[in-house]
Amino acid sequence: xxxxxxxxxxxxxxxxxxxxxxxxxxxxRAGQPLELGAILVRRDFPGDPxxxxxxxxxxxxxNDDATQLVVETIGGCGVALDxxxxxxxxxxxxxxxxxxxxxxxxxELIALAxxxxxxxxFEASVGGGIPVLHPLNECLDANxxxxxxxxxxxxxNYILTQMLENGAxxxxxxxxxQQLGYAEADPTADVEGIDAGRKACxxxxxxxxxxxPPERVSMRGIxxxxxxxxRFAAAAGMKIKLLGRAVRAPGGVxxxxxxxxxxxxxxxxxVGDVFNAVSVSGSEVGNVVFYGPGAGRFPTASxxxxxxxxxxxxxxxxxxxxxxxxxxxxxxxxxxxxARFFVRSRDTREALEQVLGKIDWLPExxxxxxxxxxxxxRRALDESGAALDAVYPVYEL
Amino acid sequence: xxxxxxxxxxxxxxxxxxxxxxxxxxxxRAGQPLELGAILVRRDFPGDPxxxxxxxxxxxxxNDDATQLVVETIGGCGVALDxxxxxxxxxxxxxxxxxxxxxxxxxELIALAxxxxxxxxFEASVGGGIPVLHPLNECLDANxxxxxxxxxxxxxNYILTQMLENGAxxxxxxxxxQQLGYAEADPTADVEGIDAGRKACxxxxxxxxxxxPPERVSMRGIxxxxxxxxRFAAAAGMKIKLLGRAVRAPGGVxxxxxxxxxxxxxxxxxVGDVFNAVSVSGSEVGNVVFYGPGAGRFPTASxxxxxxxxxxxxxxxxxxxxxxxxxxxxxxxxxxxxARFFVRSRDTREALEQVLGKIDWLPExxxxxxxxxxxxxRRALDESGAALDAVYPVYEL
Numbered sequence: 001x002x003x004x005x006x007x008x009x010x011x012x013x014x015x016x017x018x019x020x021x022x023x024x025x026x027x028x029r030a031g032q033p034l035e036l037g038a039i040l041v042r043r044d045f046p047g048d049p050x051x052x053x054x055x056x057x058x059x060x061x062x063n064d065d066a067t068q069l070v071v072e073t074i075g076g077c078g079v080a081l082d083x084x085x086x087x088x089x090x091x092x093x094x095x096x097x098x099x100x101x102x103x104x105x106x107x108e109l110i111a112l113a114x115x116x117x118x119x120x121x122f123e124a125s126v127g128g129g130i131p132v133l134h135p136l137n138e139c140l141d142a143n144x145x146x147x148x149x150x151x152x153x154x155x156x157n158y159i160l161t162q163m164l165e166n167g168a169x170x171x172x173x174x175x176x177x178q179q180l181g182y183a184e185a186d187p188t189a190d191v192e193g194i195d196a197g198r199k200a201c202x203x204x205x206x207x208x209x210x211x212x213p214p215e216r217v218s219m220r221g222i223x224x225x226x227x228x229x230x231r232f233a234a235a236a237g238m239k240i241k242l243l244g245r246a247v248r249a250p251g252g253v254x255x256x257x258x259x260x261x262x263x264x265x266x267x268x269x270x271v272g273d274v275f276n277a278v279s280v281s282g283s284e285v286g287n288v289v290f291y292g293p294g295a296g297r298f299p300t301a302s303x304x305x306x307x308x309x310x311x312x313x314x315x316x317x318x319x320x321x322x323x324x325x326x327x328x329x330x331x332x333x334x335x336x337x338x339a340r341f342f343v344r345s346r347d348t349r350e351a352l353e354q355v356l357g358k359i360d361w362l363p364e365x366x367x368x369x370x371x372x373x374x375x376x377x378r379r380a381l382d383e384s385g386a387a388l389d390a391v392y393p394v395y396e397l
Numbered sequence: 398x399x400x401x402x403x404x405x406x407x408x409x410x411x412x413x414x415x416x417x418x419x420x421x422x423x424x425x426r427a428g429q430p431l432e433l434g435a436i437l438v439r440r441d442f443p444g445d446p447x448x449x450x451x452x453x454x455x456x457x458x459x460n461d462d463a464t465q466l467v468v469e470t471i472g473g474c475g476v477a478l479d480x481x482x483x484x485x486x487x488x489x490x491x492x493x494x495x496x497x498x499x500x501x502x503x504x505e506l507i508a509l510a511x512x513x514x515x516x517x518x519f520e521a522s523v524g525g526g527i528p529v530l531h532p533l534n535e536c537l538d539a540n541x542x543x544x545x546x547x548x549x550x551x552x553x554n555y556i557l558t559q560m561l562e563n564g565a566x567x568x569x570x571x572x573x574x575q576q577l578g579y580a581e582a583d584p585t586a587d588v589e590g591i592d593a594g595r596k597a598c599x600x601x602x603x604x605x606x607x608x609x610p611p612e613r614v615s616m617r618g619i620x621x622x623x624x625x626x627x628r629f630a631a632a633a634g635m636k637i638k639l640l641g642r643a644v645r646a647p648g649g650v651x652x653x654x655x656x657x658x659x660x661x662x663x664x665x666x667x668v669g670d671v672f673n674a675v676s677v678s679g680s681e682v683g684n685v686v687f688y689g690p691g692a693g694r695f696p697t698a699s700x701x702x703x704x705x706x707x708x709x710x711x712x713x714x715x716x717x718x719x720x721x722x723x724x725x726x727x728x729x730x731x732x733x734x735x736a737r738f739f740v741r742s743r744d745t746r747e748a749l750e751q752v753l754g755k756i757d758w759l760p761e762x763x764x765x766x767x768x769x770x771x772x773x774x775r776r777a778l779d780e781s782g783a784a785l786d787a788v789y790p791v792y793e794l
Contacts (some may be wrong), residue, residue: 014681018539018681022540022541022680023653025541026538026539029538030538034685066622089782117625123536124439129681129683129685130531130538130680130685131535131536131685134531134532134535134536135528135532135536137527137530138531138703138707139520139528139531139532139700139703139707140528140699140703140705141423141426141427141703141706142419142423142698142699142701142702142703142706143418143419143706144413144698144701188780199638208734216674243520265669267664267667267688268665270667271664272662280715282699283419284411284415284419284526284695284696284698284699285526285689285690285695285696285699285700286526286687286689286690286693286695286696287690288526288528288687288688288689289686289687289688289689290424290685290686290687291664291685291686291687292682292683292684292685293682293683293684293685293690294681298681298682299682299683300684301539301681302537302540302679302681302682303536303539304539305538305539305681306535306536306537306538308539309535309538309539310535310536313714314711316713317710317711318486320710326489339630347649364740390725
């Protein structure tokens with residue numbers, strides 16, 4: 001099977017290298033050699049080992065009937081969407097690591113693959129190298145999925161780990177993440193929960209069968225978290241983690257991203273540094289968790305090549321992962337999601353309990369009160385009139 | 398697709414119930430209804446909702462051409478092997494949860510499925526409800542697998558959790574496990590590592606491509622672990638876990654089961670109670686971990702029904718998971734596996750260091766010395782002549 005790669009950045013370059021390095025093992029597992037064809041680039045790579053394969057115009061790939069599969073590792077929804085659409089229309093399979101593309105255009109690309117008898121796969125778009133979409137879509141098929149909750153962004157998890165384990169302030173931890181190459185110069189998509197939100201949408205799409213529009217999803221990031229919150233969490237025997245969630249409820253599904261307090265007895269609390277994990281609850285299986293590297297060249301490329309082998313083994317099967325386009329109506333307002341909440345305030349305990357009811361107080365930190373409410377909603381807290389400086393739901397299975 | 402179930406115990410009964418309860422969802426995902434046919438039983442189940450389907454003679458299933466798939470949930474290698482062989486020879490797919498059968502006869506049943514154009518699947522045989530064999534066999538296919546290490550037996554993990562978290566003695570923890578229904582009246586297969594050993598063999602078979610004979614694998618159980626070991630582990634910030642391992646090395650593979658000391662920073666250290674987890678290291682992905690319920694009626698049946706749907710979706714594909722029969726020659730002696738070891742002794746520190754070299758001592762417990770060696774092997778420790786009362790390797794990624 002002849003494969004083209006569109007986009008020669010971190011992940012695209014990793015795919016080319018794995019196809020070369022592990023060619024023999026891959027051929028045995030795929031039942032045929034995976035032959036690397038053209039690589040679509042936007043600039044020169046003088047002296048690169050794959051230089052002779054590079055092309056500047058996608059038409060060269062589009063019009064090559066021998067190329068049966070296109071790997072898209074450009075990112076975003078501009079050129080990437082155009083290329084994927086053109087490839088699928090020609091009956092070429094497409095494998096991508098592009099979470100924005102899948103979150104925003106998954107349903108239409110899946111439908112296009114179905115119409116043209118080819119496949120559109122994207123295991124790498126959520127959780128990087130961790131196998132999670134395939135298991136969710138296949139192995140757990142006997143279940144009604146009730147809850148999918150993940151640590152879906154490594155950069156923010158690194159920052160939170162630095163704040164909680166090493167007492168770093170938010171700004172210092174972010175600077176450190178940028179120095180180590182985890183965070184971009186403009187870290188907005190990571191720290192404001194946008195990246196995690198896209199991945200939560202893809203998980204929701206698979207688990208609930210309808211495309212949830214990312215622009216309608218509530219995304220709260222970590223930029224408001226303080227060292228004081230970290231101290232309260234430690235005092236409670238908990239961690240603070242940015243969670244992307246998709247929770248089934250009567251009448252629809254809550255899909256949202258926000259920082260949660262997590263008891264240390266939960267597996268998700270054990271996930272430190274840049275690692276990711278996805279917890280899935282199903283009607284029959286109970287709870288399973290998938291853990292591993294959520295980003296990085298070779299882990300992400302490992303998931304892409306896994307999809308390539310999967311297609312090479314099953315070139316004639318129908319599109320294996322599908323959902324309907326119109327999920328907006330199923331989306332419930334995240335402010336109504338019921339949970340216990342950690343609340344922090346400079347107000348007195350008496351005044352707070354008068355409007356919020358009984359609160360499970362933690363030891364006072366620097367003259368500030370913090371504790372846990374009974375089950376309620378963010379909306380009820382907002383409307384209570386209580387002077388709250390921070391509000392975080394508690395994640396409990 | 399018409400399905401027969403052979404064996405109506407915990408798992409077989411769970412499969413029947415899930416097929417009935419989630420019939421609509423399952424039919425949509427499988428692309429066709431999964432219709433429950435005959436159930437093979439050895440005794441009467443008066444008043445059981447599935448009573449009318451029960452048969453006593455497998456010939457009724459074997460000779461029914463409409464039955465395309467047989468679920469084997471009898472256990473062991475007697476009747477179960479006979480039934481699987483007969484079903485595959487008739488071109489009927491087989492799905493099983495039977496780890497002993499897969500560990501001892503996997504290669505021959507796979508070859509039989511290949512010869513008769515049908516499939517033999519067994520996701521439930523390792524890790525119960527946790528998707529682990531499919532991801533290992535498919536999603537991680539781009540990798541050379543270097544290490545598979547798991548907490549593969551829930552009963553022993555429960556006992557060890559009681560010993561470490563609650564200071565219970567081994568005998569009391571075992572009695573508690575029996576009371577709760579986790580451990581059998583004869584707990585030998587669990588506590589002596591035989592059950593974990595079979596699962597380690599299956600993981601090794603998939604990861605390394607050759608069948609490792611379970612009877613040649615070193616299996617050490619937990620019956621020798623004392624509360625004193627638990628105290629040393631706690632003092633070191635570690636846990637004690639029974640690990641089943643398959644480790645690639647130059648010239649072969651180490652496959653063995655024994656209790657390990659695990660630093661609390663490792664994900665496997667976070668796995669408590671009756672839960673299971675499998676950690677997989679690959680050349681490209683680094684390390685991923687799969688966690689969840691390793692046993693129980695509905696979790697295990699969830700994995701079985703996942704395999705049924707997988708076959709119903711892809712009835713004509715060739716056998717998807719394969720290995721060669723002759724793995725014995727690749728098996729390296731577990732006593733030569735290099736690791737740091739925790740050692741415990743009533744001898745003096747000076748005398749021990751004289752024969753073992755520098756040791757990283759932990760605080761003395763009840764007049765007994767314990768600490769960590771530099772990297773060595775169990776064979777070297779045995780041959781050193783040191784008077785060691787306990788020897789446990791340290792698990793480090």
